[in-house]
Amino acid sequence: MVRSRRFDVRRIDVNKRVMTGSESEEPKLRRAVCPGSFDPITNGHLDIIARASKLYDVVHVAVMINQSKQGLFTVDERIDLIRRATAEYGNVEVESFHGLLVDFCKQRDIPAIVKGLRAVSDFDYELQMAQMNNGLSGVETLFVPTNPTYSFLSSSLVKEVAAWGGDVAHLVPPFVLEALTERLKNKQ
Numbered sequence: 591m592v593r594s595r596r597f598d599v600r601r602i603d604v605n606k607r608v609m610t611g612s613e614s615e616e617p618k619l620r621r622a623v624c625p626g627s628f629d630p631i632t633n634g635h636l637d638i639i640a641r642a643s644k645l646y647d648v649v650h651v652a653v654m655i656n657q658s659k660q661g662l663f664t665v666d667e668r669i670d671l672i673r674r675a676t677a678e679y680g681n682v683e684v685e686s687f688h689g690l691l692v693d694f695c696k697q698r699d700i701p702a703i704v705k706g707l708r709a710v711s712d713f714d715y716e717l718q719m720a721q722m723n724n725g726l727s728g729v730e731t732l733f734v735p736t737n738p739t740y741s742f743l744s745s746s747l748v749k750e751v752a753a754w755g756g757d758v759a760h761l762v763p764p765f766v767l768e769a770l771t772e773r774l775k776n777k778q
């Protein structure tokens with residue numbers, strides 16, 4: 591008698607989800623977080639988030655709430671701009687957080703932090719944070735080399751140049767430029 595055999599299939603499907611054991615099991619989504627202040631989001635941030643969104647099932651963008659530092663945009667405004675900028679990726683969730691990043695990760699079962707490295711000067715501090723975060727909770731940090739087009743780019747520089755009337759249209763999405771222009775006009 592020929593018995594039908596059930597194979598224990600372990601495969602990676604084309605949608606990047608890791609399937610283990612029987613097909614009835616829920617696939618475990620691979621998650622990563624891109625943390626930052628995002629005041630406001632720039633094309634440099636977007637480049638890193640876009641690349642992370644191709645590597646992971648879900649990318650959480652975590653906007654840090656810093657009560658001791660007033661930003662140009664409120665946290666809610668930043669979240670709104672990031673949501674608009676990342677809507678087309680389809681697998682990006684945007685939230686705020688305060689406290690430790692590793693706690694944000696633990697609460698959402700996120701094992702990896704993705705960070706862009708613009709230049710060697712970023713490395714010292716990023717390495718310290720990566721080692722601290724790993725020591726605190728085991729969460730890993732993955733460094734992505736920034737696209738050279740954006741290696742000089744930061745939110746602070748964008749704000750400074752825009753405040754003095756410089757052209758930053760190529761450095762931020764159009765609706766961020768609009769919000770920036772409006773906010774700086776109102777501040778003068």
Ligand code: PNS
Pocket residue numbers: 625626627628654689690691692718719720722723
């Ligand atoms: O865009 P930024 O301001 O460079 O982002 C810095 C950020 C938010 C990634 C970092 O300050 C952070 O992770 N803060 C959360 C508090 C925390 O976990 N501190 C310990 C880091 S080792």
